[in-house]
Amino acid sequence: MGVYKDRVTIYEVAKAAGVSLATVSRVINNQSNVTPETKKRVEETIQRLGYRPNALAQGLATSRTTNIGIVLSDTNYMYICNLLSGMIDIGKIYGYQTTLFVTKHSPDEAKEVISKLITSHVDGAIVFDDELDESDIRNIESYNVPTVIIGNKVKGDKIASITLNFIDGIVDFVEKHKNGDKFQFVRIANEGKLIRGVEKGLEEKCRDYIETISCSDSYHEVYSHFVDYFKSIPHGRFICPRDSIACAIQNAALDIGLKVPEDVQVLSIIGTKYSSIARPTVSSLEMDMYEVGSIAMRMVTKLLKDELKNREFVFNSEFVQRASTTE
Amino acid sequence: MGVYKDRVTIYEVAKAAGVSLATVSRVINNQSNVTPETKKRVEETIQRLGYRPNALAQGLATSRTTNIGIVLSDTNYMYICNLLSGMIDIGKIYGYQTTLFVTKHSPDEAKEVISKLITSHVDGAIVFDDELDESDIRNIESYNVPTVIIGNKVKGDKIASITLNFIDGIVDFVEKHKNGDKFQFVRIANEGKLIRGVEKGLEEKCRDYIETISCSDSYHEVYSHFVDYFKSIPHGRFICPRDSIACAIQNAALDIGLKVPEDVQVLSIIGTKYSSIARPTVSSLEMDMYEVGSIAMRMVTKLLKDELKNREFVFNSEFVQRASTTE
DNA sequence: CTGTTAGCGCTTTCAG
DNA sequence: CTGAAAGCGCTAACAG
Numbered sequence: 001m002g003v004y005k006d007r008v009t010i011y012e013v014a015k016a017a018g019v020s021l022a023t024v025s026r027v028i029n030n031q032s033n034v035t036p037e038t039k040k041r042v043e044e045t046i047q048r049l050g051y052r053p054n055a056l057a058q059g060l061a062t063s064r065t066t067n068i069g070i071v072l073s074d075t076n077y078m079y080i081c082n083l084l085s086g087m088i089d090i091g092k093i094y095g096y097q098t099t100l101f102v103t104k105h106s107p108d109e110a111k112e113v114i115s116k117l118i119t120s121h122v123d124g125a126i127v128f129d130d131e132l133d134e135s136d137i138r139n140i141e142s143y144n145v146p147t148v149i150i151g152n153k154v155k156g157d158k159i160a161s162i163t164l165n166f167i168d169g170i171v172d173f174v175e176k177h178k179n180g181d182k183f184q185f186v187r188i189a190n191e192g193k194l195i196r197g198v199e200k201g202l203e204e205k206c207r208d209y210i211e212t213i214s215c216s217d218s219y220h221e222v223y224s225h226f227v228d229y230f231k232s233i234p235h236g237r238f239i240c241p242r243d244s245i246a247c248a249i250q251n252a253a254l255d256i257g258l259k260v261p262e263d264v265q266v267l268s269i270i271g272t273k274y275s276s277i278a279r280p281t282v283s284s285l286e287m288d289m290y291e292v293g294s295i296a297m298r299m300v301t302k303l304l305k306d307e308l309k310n311r312e313f314v315f316n317s318e319f320v321q322r323a324s325t326t327e
Numbered sequence: 328m329g330v331y332k333d334r335v336t337i338y339e340v341a342k343a344a345g346v347s348l349a350t351v352s353r354v355i356n357n358q359s360n361v362t363p364e365t366k367k368r369v370e371e372t373i374q375r376l377g378y379r380p381n382a383l384a385q386g387l388a389t390s391r392t393t394n395i396g397i398v399l400s401d402t403n404y405m406y407i408c409n410l411l412s413g414m415i416d417i418g419k420i421y422g423y424q425t426t427l428f429v430t431k432h433s434p435d436e437a438k439e440v441i442s443k444l445i446t447s448h449v450d451g452a453i454v455f456d457d458e459l460d461e462s463d464i465r466n467i468e469s470y471n472v473p474t475v476i477i478g479n480k481v482k483g484d485k486i487a488s489i490t491l492n493f494i495d496g497i498v499d500f501v502e503k504h505k506n507g508d509k510f511q512f513v514r515i516a517n518e519g520k521l522i523r524g525v526e527k528g529l530e531e532k533c534r535d536y537i538e539t540i541s542c543s544d545s546y547h548e549v550y551s552h553f554v555d556y557f558k559s560i561p562h563g564r565f566i567c568p569r570d571s572i573a574c575a576i577q578n579a580a581l582d583i584g585l586k587v588p589e590d591v592q593v594l595s596i597i598g599t600k601y602s603s604i605a606r607p608t609v610s611s612l613e614m615d616m617y618e619v620g621s622i623a624m625r626m627v628t629k630l631l632k633d634e635l636k637n638r639e640f641v642f643n644s645e646f647v648q649r650a651s652t653t654e
Numbered sequence: 655c656t657g658t659t660a661g662c663g664c665t666t667t668c669a670g
Numbered sequence: 671c672t673g674a675a676a677g678c679g680c681t682a683a684c685a686g
Binding site: 019026033034035057060063 | 671673677679
């Protein structure tokens with residue numbers, strides 16, 4: 001069939017090096033109690049045979065896998081990629097691999113995914129998923145998987161949480177600019193809890209200055225929707241979940257001959273680098289998602305060692321005024 | 328300490344249900360040879376006890392993990408996220424989890440990452456990484472891990488490859504527009520092999536119409552670099568690796584009072600949805616990276632079952648003329 | 655249809 | 671400092 005090595009086991013290494021498996025095990029785990037000569041001999045044999053330990057067997061024997069499970073609702077948005085990137089980078093520093101569990105915004109899948117998470121015996125988990133509620137998190141906890149949950153305040157022995165506070169920044173903004181057109185909150189179908197939470201917060205705190213308008217989640221559909229919209233209502237102020245949506249609206253306005261920000265203003269709740277790439281640049285609530293990811297990963301690693309003092313971390317977003325809104 | 332279940336094992340389920348482990352095993356693996364009543368009883372016990380199989384033990388016993396390893400150089404670019412998203416979605420359909428291995432464009436890390444990939448005993452792998460060369464892939468192959476490699480033609484018994492052909496589209500474009508300013512290929516530091524390959528191809532085939540200009544990989548640095556640049560050379564045609572770089576250049580041009588595409592033209596090799604969001608819209612070579620990811624995942628799953636006939640898949644990019652270049 | 659038993663590859667006491 | 675042996679949780683013949 002080919003030149004495939006049948007995977008070499010610790011047993012064969014031991015035999016080839018003339019020692020017992022225990023010794024080989026000590027060498028690959030860098031334990032001190034091995035003579036330098038023995039160690040060298042074993043290491044050479046490992047090299048020569050191309051031996052690689054089997055992480056499954058190690059995991060089974062130690063009940064530690066050096067794997068962190070990451071639960072996300074999607075990986076197709078820039079800000080989620082930034083988040084993911086932060087987690088992975090830091091995870092690597094601490095020697096953790098990451099296994100991805102994606103739920104696609106569906107509650108059913110979310111439940112199933114938890115099941116897989118448990119089964120997979122990750123050492124810890126980071127959850128940034130809108131469909132999971134507290135009971136799901138408790139479920140994970142009950143299987144003894146230390147978990148950091150982003151965007152959902154949950155307390156527990158093995159749980160830490162990161163709150164993403166967009167609402168204060170946006171309420172500030174709305175309050176400061178309440179004179180003029182009512183703000184239109186652009187509600188995207190199937191949007192996650194993070195954004196829904198912001199919407200709810202705005203409803204509570206700024207009821208008088210906010211209306212809601214619904215759209216599908218596609219740049220092109222939003223764009224054409226608003227081309228029509230602006231034909232009858234040639235002005236407005238729009239609060240959008242993401243920068244691509246904000247761009248869709250401002251592009252529609254511009255293409256129809258309206259002016260941004262004179263006639264139409266847009267503002268994005270979650271900004272990415274594209275907020276400052278777009279023209280006009282899009283005002284947004286900046287939050288460094290890469291940083292959020294890094295912190296999250298740092299928190300799980302601490303949680304694993306029972307060294308995490310502060311179980312609750314709050315990220316505040318900062319409103320950044322750009323060209324798509326007036327001062 | 329808390330309410331943690333000590334993870335229930337198959338053994339305890341068997342005892343509680345009054346059957347042997349073999350029977351429980353049969354039930355959780357959905358094997359047919361179990362009486363409906365026994366099956367029901369076991370399932371109830373599983374429910375009641377909250378039993379979840381241990382994937383490590385299963386993997387050890389069967390030498391199958393239902394895990395696919397994905398090797399990437401980065402997760403911070405939109406097109407890579409799209410790629411990833413495609414892989415994950417399809418993987419899920421076939422019942423595979425995905426474990427991520429990220430190399431951060433470093434050859435050293437790349438070697439180490441392969442080691443981890445082997446160790447982790449994934450059933451298969453998808454590699455989209457610029458630092459790995461053929462010998463690394465052979466290495467993976469020699470450990471019997473069926474692998475799909477994106478952007479690098481490698482042949483082997485357990486290897487399939489996907490070629491991303493950007494070069495033909497771009498050569499076409501250059502040929503058609505060779506009159507006028509020489510094209511400047513914008514070379515980004517630490518750029519991956521994919522882009523370097525395009526550069527090399529252009530050098531070979533369009534030597535007379537191409538020059539190279541070097542930049543760092545940051546929107547803001549590229550932007551300010553070109554603001555300066557355009558002060559002394561107020562025109563040019565630029566071939567950029569990604570749309571954010573193209574935007575940096577065209578924004579610099581616009582902000583300094585130049586016109587796009589009259590004075591300055593830009594073109595992005597890899598386009599994302601932001602190519603059509605940017606204003607002016609950016610001409611680019613479209614390739615649906617989500618689709619690439621889906622195909623890649625489909626190919627590994629076939630490879631695993633030895634059912635893959637066509638070991639080589641070529642994606643051609645299509646040049647899409649937008650507002651940043653002239654016809 | 656169900657149970658017994660021998661591994662899967664590794665770690666980890668416990669002796670020596 | 672090194673080896674022997676038990677066990678991690680599960681699967682898969684093999685018997686019955």
